[in-house]
Amino acid sequence: MTRMRRWYATAPKNISPLLSRELRDLGARDLRESSAGVSFDADLACAYRICLWSRTANRVLLSLARFPAATPEQLYDAVRAIAWEDHLDPEGTLAVDCTVANAAISHSHYAALKTKDAIVDRFRELTGNRPSVNTEQPDLRVNLHLRESQARLSLDLSGGSLHRRGYRAEGVAAPLKENLAAALLMLCDWPALASAGAVLVDPMCGSGTMLVEAALMAGDVAPGLLRGHFGFQRWKQHDAQLWDELLSEARVRRERGREKIPSLIGFDAEAKAVRVASGNVSAAGLAGKVQVTCRTLEDFDAQGLPSSGLLLTNPPYGERIGSARELPALYAQLGSILRQLPGWHAGVFTGNPEFAAYLGMTSTRSDVLFNGPIECRLFHYVVPNETIAASIEPIEITPGAQMFANRLAKNLKHWEKWAKRENVQCYRIYDGDIPEYALAIDVYEGQNRHVNVQEYQAPSSIDAAKAQQRLQEALSVLPGVLEVPMNCVHFKVRMKQKGASQYEKSGHAGAFVEVQEGGLRFLVNFTDYLDTGLFLDHRRTRSRLRDLAKGKRFLNLFAYTGTASVYAAAGGATSTTTVDMSNTYLDWARRNMALNGFTGSQHRFEQDDCFAWLRDHGRERYDLIFLDPPTFSNSKRMDGTFDVQRDHVDLLNAALALLEPEGTLVFSNNFRRFKLDADALPRVEIKDITRDSLPRDFERNPRIHQCWLLRKK
Numbered sequence: 238m239t240r241m242r243r244w245y246a247t248a249p250k251n252i253s254p255l256l257s258r259e260l261r262d263l264g265a266r267d268l269r270e271s272s273a274g275v276s277f278d279a280d281l282a283c284a285y286r287i288c289l290w291s292r293t294a295n296r297v298l299l300s301l302a303r304f305p306a307a308t309p310e311q312l313y314d315a316v317r318a319i320a321w322e323d324h325l326d327p328e329g330t331l332a333v334d335c336t337v338a339n340a341a342i343s344h345s346h347y348a349a350l351k352t353k354d355a356i357v358d359r360f361r362e363l364t365g366n367r368p369s370v371n372t373e374q375p376d377l378r379v380n381l382h383l384r385e386s387q388a389r390l391s392l393d394l395s396g397g398s399l400h401r402r403g404y405r406a407e408g409v410a411a412p413l414k415e416n417l418a419a420a421l422l423m424l425c426d427w428p429a430l431a432s433a434g435a436v437l438v439d440p441m442c443g444s445g446t447m448l449v450e451a452a453l454m455a456g457d458v459a460p461g462l463l464r465g466h467f468g469f470q471r472w473k474q475h476d477a478q479l480w481d482e483l484l485s486e487a488r489v490r491r492e493r494g495r496e497k498i499p500s501l502i503g504f505d506a507e508a509k510a511v512r513v514a515s516g517n518v519s520a521a522g523l524a525g526k527v528q529v530t531c532r533t534l535e536d537f538d539a540q541g542l543p544s545s546g547l548l549l550t551n552p553p554y555g556e557r558i559g560s561a562r563e564l565p566a567l568y569a570q571l572g573s574i575l576r577q578l579p580g581w582h583a584g585v586f587t588g589n590p591e592f593a594a595y596l597g598m599t600s601t602r603s604d605v606l607f608n609g610p611i612e613c614r615l616f617h618y619v620v621p622n623e624t625i626a627a628s629i630e631p632i633e634i635t636p637g638a639q640m641f642a643n644r645l646a647k648n649l650k651h652w653e654k655w656a657k658r659e660n661v662q663c664y665r666i667y668d669g670d671i672p673e674y675a676l677a678i679d680v681y682e683g684q685n686r687h688v689n690v691q692e693y694q695a696p697s698s699i700d701a702a703k704a705q706q707r708l709q710e711a712l713s714v715l716p717g718v719l720e721v722p723m724n725c726v727h728f729k730v731r732m733k734q735k736g737a738s739q740y741e742k743s744g745h746a747g748a749f750v751e752v753q754e755g756g757l758r759f760l761v762n763f764t765d766y767l768d769t770g771l772f773l774d775h776r777r778t779r780s781r782l783r784d785l786a787k788g789k790r791f792l793n794l795f796a797y798t799g800t801a802s803v804y805a806a807a808g809g810a811t812s813t814t815t816v817d818m819s820n821t822y823l824d825w826a827r828r829n830m831a832l833n834g835f836t837g838s839q840h841r842f843e844q845d846d847c848f849a850w851l852r853d854h855g856r857e858r859y860d861l862i863f864l865d866p867p868t869f870s871n872s873k874r875m876d877g878t879f880d881v882q883r884d885h886v887d888l889l890n891a892a893l894a895l896l897e898p899e900g901t902l903v904f905s906n907n908f909r910r911f912k913l914d915a916d917a918l919p920r921v922e923i924k925d926i927t928r929d930s931l932p933r934d935f936e937r938n939p940r941i942h943q944c945w946l947l948r949k950k
Contacts (some may be wrong), residue, residue, distance in 0.1 A: 241266075244284055247274040247295040247393065250607045252420045256293045263287050270478065274298075274494040281476060281698060285469070285483050288395055289461040292419035295398045298380050298391035306388035307341045309351050316355035324392065324473050327364045330371035331356060333379045334393065340383035352381050352390075378473035381884075390405050396468020403463035403762065404449060404521035412443055413551055415460070418450045424604050425549055425584040428492060431455035434499050436546035440537055440574060442503030445514030445529055447549060449521045452501055456526075457494030459487040463521065489871045491861055495526070504532040533764065534570040539577040548575065549584040553609075565595045565705075566690070566728030569712055572596035573723035575620055583618040590614045594709055597723075611870060623816060638710035641674045645718045652680075652934060662753050663761075663773055664936040674711050679773060681761060683752045686721045689763055727763035751832070757803055758832045760825065770798040770825060774941045775865070776932045778905060782863055783808035785901055792816070794847045794892065799826025801863045802840070805832050810861070812839040816850050848879070851891040854912035860900045864892055881906050886917040889947065893921065898949055905930070905944040913945060922948045 244265075248256040253270040260268055263286050265277035274295075286295050304315040325331060333356075335349040342348045356379070357367040368376075378393040382393070400416040413421075422428075427437065429453065441445045453460055461467070462484070469475050505511050511531045518527045528582040552571060553564060575583050575598060587593060588611040593600065600616040608612060645667055652666045667678040675693040680686065692708055716723045749760040754776065780799055782791075786808030793802045796815040799822075806813050813835070815826050823842050830840055843850060847866070866888065870879040881888075889904065896902055915923050923945055931945040 241280055242284075243276065243300040244279055245274055245276045245298045245300060245389075246291065247298070248293050249295065249414070249417055249420070250604055250854060252293050252416070254473065255420050255423050256291070258447055259291050260287060263290055271681070281474075282479055282483070284394060285476075285480055288399065288467055288469070289487060290458045291399060291458050292323060292450070293416045293423070294395075294401060295416065296380070296393055296395045297399070299394055301390045301392060301687065303389050305386065306348075306383060307384055307386040309342060309347070312348060313351050313355045315388065316352050317359050319359075319390070320364060321359055325360075325368055325377040327360045327366035327368060327475065328375035329368045329471070330369050331377045331379060332370060332372045333377040333381060335381040335383065337383045339385055342383055342886070343906075345383075347381055348381060352379065355750075359582045374466060378468050383929075384600070392468070392472070393821075394467065394472065396466055396470070399461065399464075400715060401464070402449075402453075402460050402521070403465060405446065405517050406446065406520060413446045415446055415450055417606065418446045418551075419460070420452055421447070421549060421551075421584060421586055422454060424615055425547055425582065425617065427451055427547060427549070428454055430547050430582065431499055431556065432497075432546075434498045436502065436543055438542070438546060438548045438787060439503045439517075439550050440532075440534060440548070440571070441550045441552050442505050442529060443507075443510050443551070445503055445517045445527070446528045447551065448501050448503045448514070448529070449517055449523060451549075452498050452518075452523045452526055453521070454499040455494075456491065456523075458491045462487055462491065463893065464803065488648060498523075498526045501527045503527065503529040504537070504940055505529070506531070506533045527552065533748060534567065534574060537574045537577070537724075539574075542578065542659075544580050545582075546578070547582045547584070548578060549586075551586045556788040564589075564592060565708060565712055566716040566726065568592045568595035569723050569726070570727075571598065572598055575618060578620050581620045582937050583620060584613045584615055585618070586613055586922055588613040590616075591705065595712065597713065635710060637673065637707065638714050641671060641711055642714040644670055644719050645715065649719060655933065656682075660756075661776070661932075661934075663771060665773060666933075668935070670937070674707055676708075678713060678715070679769075681752050681769070682764075683750055683751075685725055687721070687725045687727065687763055688715065688719055688721050690715065690726060691767055712927045726859045739800050755783070755804065757807055759798075759800060759803070759829050759898055760832065771800055772797075774907075774935045775800075775905070775930075778903065778930045778944055779804040780862075781926075781930070782861070785812040785861055785903075789900075790814075790858070792859040792862045792892075792895065794851075794862065794864045795866045796826055797822050797865075799823075799829050799842075801865075802826060802827050803835065803861075805861065806830065806840065812841070812844060814841045814857075814859070815900065816843045816845060816847055818842050818844065818846050848884075848888065848891065851855075851888075851895065855894060857895055858897050859895055859898075860897050862892055862900070864888070864902060864904045866906055868906065881908050882911055885911075886914050889918060889921075893949065896949065900948070902947040903944065904947055905942055907942045909940045911943055913943075918947075920950050922950050936945070 240744060246256060246260060250272060253275055257268050257270050257275045258273055260277055264283040266278045267278045269276045284297060302319060306312040323539055333349040333352045335345040337343060337345045361367045378396055380391040380393045382389045385854040400414045402415050412854060412894045437451050442448055444725050505512060508531050511529055514529045518524060518529060572595060588608060593616050598618050600618055602617050648666045656664050662682040665679050669675050677691045679689045697777050715870060716726055740890055748764055749762050750788060752759055752761055759771050764768055777799055786805040789810050791805040791810040791813045793815045795818040796802060799815050802813045802815045817823050824846050866881050891901060925945050927943045935941055
């Protein structure tokens, strides 16, 4: 049992130093690091222990031979000369994995086939029988590595990458591999923090990999205990008794260490991610030790957390999850959370280091690691105490940022006075006033002030790096100027919309905030959709509808969240009919109506394509109709597509057919190049009220919408 052999353990790029430390602690000798792993000497017991206990290794390979392999014939002859009968029975199964690096034999699949042929030909010659191939779970997995004209042949005793612990039955988009998560924890000194009883928080936990690995580490649980198979278990030289002894020891340590696991807390905005994470926690035997709940960054509450701990997270970085244009605000919110945790350590792992600037904190160091092929950085932070934290500026204030801040402060002072005088609580204070800072900024006053920031998509002629810098400058100074915490600043990119994308869900927070307009109450959502649910540029149009609605039967087509229906009901409409294709928005409309006390049967909600609904309800008549269609829609619930320029005459005629002779139809849309075809509506009196429909805070952007009154002649 003391026979020493040469081994090689592979690991993700740049993790070799951590793996080397692990191997040394597990008893390996004569360690030599390379970019892809560590070679070492060990006896069989040590090799088994590494398979069971290593948290960072991918594979554990037993070196069999090194030899020249400049040609397929050289490779075949050298492989056939090895005594494979010492490792595998003739009736067994095998698989050959091959990697090449600037090799003379450049085709890995061909090299693997030649190696397999050499092995089975030797068995056929010796015994008359030959092993069969099983690529999934063979009795023996052979690893061939070719570099230039040299070959290294090994047995894979791990039998599949060791990052597959056995607890993760289901993942989410772009999950961290288990050994990468373990490496992040080691680099953040989690073992020492855990032994001191520190708390770990992951506010974007995804499938919970970081939390589970942290619990296994803190609880002295061997990461291989849950694996159902190792490559050595059907190897002819396998020592089953030795392996059983190591398993028994690991199980005892797991039971003893369970009580040492400190508090581990995970959040995620995705309900599916929380479900998956909870399942993984249970599968790892950690139920009751790891807490996972559905919560957004905005809902983070530091109350009840101890004065020290570790926040470690892997937020999206615009590669496989999220849009790089939409993520700065998320990182800024994360920075706001960090500043709520004075005295804590923090680690933020991202594939786009530029996003770290939005955290508004200075890292103490960073480590370069790879998440698959993506080069990433782990930024380390020590959160200063509250006094120091309050004085930290997120970035250096450039002259451009100062100019933007000055304009924003001036605008706020002006529009606050106007809003107070006009009793307006939700209003626009900035709309690309400085061309270099192409933002639209709206203030929503309520129980707390919220700020909705939309960046107009920059044209391709604008340097992307410069635009990103200006956006960062703007977001950095905005909370201070507007006197609002960063978690109440909501950022989106306003670009040309296609189909129904203007109304499609972009987040999963589900957080609604109540605001007031015109003495009425509305629910808005800052996180889940591009628009909040209250089109501020239609404020005066809604007021006009209220003035026209008394004693009228009101129809609201393409109703969205039903705000026009609320105004009509408040104006004394005898009935309201609210039509939209989306059940989500109809439910939102019902809530807005109920919030204002309009719940009777005279208020109908119809889920349908508006064109189809108009066709099927031709006998109904209305005194007042509001029609505000999207520019374009290709929803799956529609027959064909809708284009407001192409289809507006047919749509208007269908709506006018339901209008009483003395009734009024209010028609609006926000397609900037829209041209109303009045000649196609000869029996209709048309009045353009666009200018009168623009609220004062939108007058600087007169093309934001167009609006007409239509009456039958």
